[in-house]
Amino acid sequence: xxxxxxxxxxxxxxxxxxxxxxxxxxxxxxxxxxxxxxxxxxxxxxxxxxxxxxxxxxxxxxxxxxxxxxxxxxxxxxxxxxxxxxxxxxxxxxxxxxxxxxxxxxxxxxxxxxxxxxxxxxxxxxxxxxxxxxxxxxxxxxxxxxxxxxxxxxxxxxxxxxxxxxxxxxxxxxxxxxxxxxxxxxxxxxxxxxxxxxxxxxxxxxxxxxxxxxxxxxxxxxxxxxxxxxxxxxxxxxxxxxxxxxxxxxxxxxxxxxxxxxxxxxxxxxxxxxxxxxxxxxxxxxxxxxxxxxxxxxxxxxxxxxxxxxxxxxxxxxxxxxxxxxxxxxxxxxxxxxxxxxxxxxxxxxxxxxxxxxxxxxxxxxxxxxxxxxxxxxxxxxxxxxxxxxxxxxxxxxxxxxxxxxxxxxxxxxxxxxxxxxxxxxxxxxxxxxxxxxxxxxxxxxxxxxxxxxxxxxxxxxxxxxxxxxxxxxxxxxxxx
Numbered sequence: 001x002x003x004x005x006x007x008x009x010x011x012x013x014x015x016x017x018x019x020x021x022x023x024x025x026x027x028x029x030x031x032x033x034x035x036x037x038x039x040x041x042x043x044x045x046x047x048x049x050x051x052x053x054x055x056x057x058x059x060x061x062x063x064x065x066x067x068x069x070x071x072x073x074x075x076x077x078x079x080x081x082x083x084x085x086x087x088x089x090x091x092x093x094x095x096x097x098x099x100x101x102x103x104x105x106x107x108x109x110x111x112x113x114x115x116x117x118x119x120x121x122x123x124x125x126x127x128x129x130x131x132x133x134x135x136x137x138x139x140x141x142x143x144x145x146x147x148x149x150x151x152x153x154x155x156x157x158x159x160x161x162x163x164x165x166x167x168x169x170x171x172x173x174x175x176x177x178x179x180x181x182x183x184x185x186x187x188x189x190x191x192x193x194x195x196x197x198x199x200x201x202x203x204x205x206x207x208x209x210x211x212x213x214x215x216x217x218x219x220x221x222x223x224x225x226x227x228x229x230x231x232x233x234x235x236x237x238x239x240x241x242x243x244x245x246x247x248x249x250x251x252x253x254x255x256x257x258x259x260x261x262x263x264x265x266x267x268x269x270x271x272x273x274x275x276x277x278x279x280x281x282x283x284x285x286x287x288x289x290x291x292x293x294x295x296x297x298x299x300x301x302x303x304x305x306x307x308x309x310x311x312x313x314x315x316x317x318x319x320x321x322x323x324x325x326x327x328x329x330x331x332x333x334x335x336x337x338x339x340x341x342x343x344x345x346x347x348x349x350x351x352x353x354x355x356x357x358x359x360x361x362x363x364x365x366x367x368x369x370x371x372x373x374x375x376x377x378x379x380x381x382x383x384x385x386x387x388x389x390x391x392x393x394x395x396x397x398x399x400x401x402x403x404x405x406x407x408x409x410x411x412x413x414x415x416x417x418x419x420x421x422x423x424x425x426x427x428x429x430x431x432x433x434x435x436x437x438x439x440x441x442x443x444x445x446x447x448x449x450x451x452x453x454x455x456x457x458x459x460x461x462x463x464x465x466x467x468x469x470x471x472x473x474x475x476x477x478x479x480x481x
Contacts, residue, residue: 046094055088057091057095070121078118088110098117101113126403127450131406132449132450133406133452134408137392137419145228146362148359148365148367150232151234151368151371152236153370155412160209161208184343186199187342193264200283203279207238207276212240213240213243216369217244218427219427220244222425224246224247229246230362232251234252235375237338237340255347256339256340257338258272258273263290264336265287266287270288285336290332347377351377355384363386366385368382368394369416372399393407394412395407396411398446398447398451404450407451408452408454410441414455422440
């Protein structure tokens, strides 16, 4: 045994952080865990032990230990399990469906990973039994007054804007098919500053369409018009919210947007549409506000490519009369970067300010639309809201790592139109993909608690077949009119 058991002070901090009243942090333990390559995301094919195993718990044992953790807290749980010698850190990881990564070989690092798992479990949201059907969602829409909406790329795909993570159709998959082994690196500041042309060659596919929006955007606008929209936390960068008439005061762009672009050198900001023609031509847009070369410079003089960022690395140069030394002193305009949040960049302060100082206290219903909820810190929002606030999830596939009260599975546009039909709201004009006949959609029981299929969903039969094989769907599951 080691002396790395969490101490009382650390445990108290963990329990305080797990309470609904704690400040929302920009550090996502969930994403950190996924980033470790553990395969720990709920719903993955983790295999519990069938019987006695020194390193893996049985499913029943794991369920009991997770409930025990929530009942007694971190300190007592550690004392009962690890401190008593009954369990090793590796076996306790299996309680949370985490297999020890190959690169973690010592007990101390296993305990650090175990601490993250414990934090997640104690901070995990749990279903509210009072809500489980689409009728419950309709009643919530009619009665709740401060609805917080979280949106992802799935609400814009019907406009032809690809999401990032879908297999075969997502932006990353398309880049993989084109030979990019690490497409995510194109959205890092380091790569953008070193080679902005790579970004400009590919980003046009992500540009928002002009004057178009979807029924899902119109649904959010309808919540606003009904005086029920607290705020829309959107992970999308397309800016379609503004096109649909959702007020800037009601919209929080968690990952930035195409609405503006800034110079990587002087930080001058311009409307994002200014650089759209350059992106469409696959041509780098340079800043028009940066200092220009001094008059009298030789026309057509060759320049060394300098960094676009405000921090330049120092290099050793020999003392000769080569024109490359002269080139370093020639002012050059910076490259314009859209104000979307690249990997490694901090989210805007407004994200934490709004959530901590106002929205968390005011929210009375959460609706999540078209996102897998795997990107932090947005993925952590449900765990930091009051426990009695109902949560509704709308997407093509169920979310397994967060417990939602009601999950409506299907195309977002189809689901929200069915909800509006039942509530008695008309979505209005100007959007793509709206139903013309005003007819209702079939609603069928899904596999999990509170899960329902809505409308015709591509791939539903395959999903249900797989779930039946796993014994997750009972024969009596029926169809609602």
